[in-house]
Amino acid sequence: MATDVRLKEELPAITDQLVETYTECSRLNHLAHEPLPNRDAVADIVADLFEVLYPGYGKRQNLHIGNIGYYVGSLVDSLHDKLTTQIARALRHELCHERDSAVSAPVPEPWESPSEDKPHTDCEKIAQPKAVELLRRLADVRKTLELDVEAAFRGDPAARSHHEIIFCYPGLEAITIYRVAHELYGLGVPFIPRMMTEFAHAKTGIDIHPGATIGPGFFIDHGTGVVIGETCHIGRGVKLYQGVTLGALSFTKDDDGGLLHGNYKRHPTLEDGVIVYANATILGGQTVVGTRAVVGSNVWLTESVPPDTTVVLEKPKLRLKGAKPNTEPLTYEI
Template identity: 60%
Template sequence: MTLTQRVALLLNHLLEHLYPGVYGDCSCREEVISRELLHLLGDVEPEADAARLVDAFWSAMPEVRRRLATDITAAYEGDPAAQSEREVIVAYPGPYATTVHRLAHELYRLGVPIIPRIMSELAHSRTGIDIHPGATIGDRFFIDHGTGVVIGETTVIGRNVKLYQGVTLGALSFEKDPVTGALVKGVKRHPNVEDNVVVYAGATILGGATTIGHDSEIGGNVWLKDSVPPFSRVYNKEPPPVVKSLAR
């Protein structure tokens, strides 16, 4: 199997482990997943202490489960069309992408190369939602519909945030090394979104210095590169539509 295929298999087993009876017939055993992850780590980072990384990953799993439970509840409570939390887990693209992100983020946080990025791209190809594994996301996160959402590497998102389709949390510009002209990596490039924020479809929020204050609403198709204070409602003022009769 290719590296991507092996990561996809690992991801499927992790989903079975997190949601037994929903993905697969039974919970995939921790020993199987650990062995797969050990072999992958040995291939992508031969010098790493793979056993230590696997132990650290499993140590983070209770917190991952707790956060995912809040995400699933937020999705169920936040969509009147949702009939059950099981439906949210199986059929909704946003919670699927969030689940994969929370797993990939733990590996990213541990310094594991390549594997977290492949996991995020597998979710991207399935859902149309692109979340970099470096993004930090709080509890009760829900992406509704989801197609076209982009969340950059250094984005920080608080609790109880809801995004709709087509939202971009991106970089405004890229800092360059004054001598070589190469892009400078590892700097804050993407926005902060505080607690209890809703960002509606097609909105674009850019820049590492940009903060959306808590309890705010960002309207559809808004373009923002400046911070807004808490309890703000931001929207575009559009001309009224022209309605003409087709009657003869």
């Protein structure tokens, strides 16, 4: 440890400078009494959800039909408490501190709407039914995930088994977290759905907004760099490769020239059976890629494509140059 006491004497001044910024840059701090959702707690919820959705693949093994009910029951009971606490924190912050700037969550029901004359809303009472409803939907989520796993197995000749896909494929991990987060998003839970999908984004490189609508049998091959925007609609049996962007072409602005926030349709629609190859970019809320269409690598697409259509770039010319001693370089055009 450094021993120059003179340098340590600067620390109070540094602290004062930082504290001053907490007033000047107030958007960068949360200095209220109501706690925000806890990142570690939400990550713990995600881990428990994986245990419920894929029992025997994670922390607890040696599970069988005789003890699975007890194990899952204990997880569900724990998830109820954890979800209720974190959802209540998210709702409390949304209701009390961001009444006029909530931009990512769906419009709440009238009885949930923030109001100046309801400063003491019982957020736990609102959060608990949402937590229970999410847990109620997990059985259906598992049925959809089984179709996603099967799509990966059918769509990737390198896959040796369904077990390998569940253990190893980052695309399935991102899709799994998205499917749970999407349910929370639909229940009007702020912050937590996006926190979940950003955990997946950081780990897998796959960025799926929880507001996107994605049908069953969805497969992301390799995955790194895939971006799926909030208002995307993706049908059944769609396959994406790495680097695909399903984004917005332009943004609506308000009267002052600022971006209009909200979930108006900004991102494309991919109908059933579409395949999009690596590094393709598809933009725009009015862009519809028709059923069973194929979009080739590196395509930039901002207009709709009819069903059963293949979209590719014109074949580029490649030049291979080689040189031999005392000769001119040889050029080959392909």
